[in-house]
């Protein structure tokens with residue numbers, strides 16, 4: 001049996017349940033390809049799944065390889081693959097119900113893969129798919145953001161936020177973003193027109209009405225976001241489903257997005273990257289064997305851009 005290095009869990013729990021070990025190398029079935037992983041992005045969903053927070057919603061079996069952000073090279077093909085070939089450089093936010101990318105190899109459906117942007121390396125490409133698709137699906141699919149509109153992006157310096165800022169600017173919107181003072185220069189350079197220091201200002205007291213709120217925080221941040229929306233505006237959350245009755249009471253709309261794999265949208269994002277209209281900021285790169293440290297950093301919740309595991 002051929003093996004590979006991987007980081008998996010056998011039970012829900014703290015960072016100590018992460019196991020770096022040799023595991024069987026997976027095989028692609030029909031419609032799937034085997035990807036040699038070069039880099040795997042770390043996202044908050046990884047440690048949320050590890051701790052069991054999403055177990056009612058996502059029914060995983062153990063052992064489970066974590067990590068659903070990947071860039072790599074196609075190693076072999078299952079039957080029926082028409083669009084891709086061995087040797088293609090690809091990136092993906094693969095199916096979160098299956099084994100992830102903290103490993104030397106991963107099997108991914110062809111429909112979840114796109115060719116990686118040519119202008120960036122695997123480390124940066126692995127940081128893109130989940131945050132990029134989330135920004136696209138929240139701002140454009142759910143939020144319907146258009147050129148003449150105003151958007152408030154919470155946690156503008158975070159993995160999702162820093163890409164959402166750039167996509168909203170690319171669309172031509174006026175962008176307001178929240179962060180600590182440490183990140184003000186960073187988010188301004190990405191295109192934020194008005195920066196709110198959430199430590200010293202209450203955004204709901206200083207922001208003029210907006211068409212779209214991207215809620216990356218939930219809780220009190222979500223509660224205070226209703227009143228900054230224009231009538232008919234929309235609050236799009238990725239952390240906790242907003243209450244429809246609260247939206248109605250404020251004369252606005254709401255949506256909850258759980259990001260879905262989408263190769264067409266990934267291809268659009270790749271084009272924007274290669275046209276230098278969009279970039280991903282990678283703050284920390286660690287070896288695969290250091291996934292525990294990567295998750296601990298992610299869990300602190302104050303990163304700038306992304307954390308990535310180098311596999312090759």
Ligand SMILES: NC(=O)c1ccc[n+]([C@@H]2O[C@H](COP(=O)([O-])OP(=O)(O)OC[C@H]3O[C@@H](n4cnc5c(N)ncnc54)[C@H](OP(=O)(O)O)[C@@H]3O)[C@@H](O)[C@H]2O)c1
Pocket residue numbers: 043044045048130131134154155156157158159160161178179180181182183198216217221237238239257258259298301302303304305
């Ligand atoms: N539903 C979905 O499909 C989906 C998809 C992606 C992400 N998510 C969720 O969305 C959340 C954000 O994800 P992410 O990848 O962007 O996380 P992240 O990269 O860990 O976000 C960290 C950022 O949050 C900022 N932050 C912390 N507290 C804040 C506050 N009170 N107000 C404003 N900003 C604050 C920090 O900025 P400062 O250091 O300046 O404070 C930091 O830059 C996570 O809970 C994640 O699980 C959901």
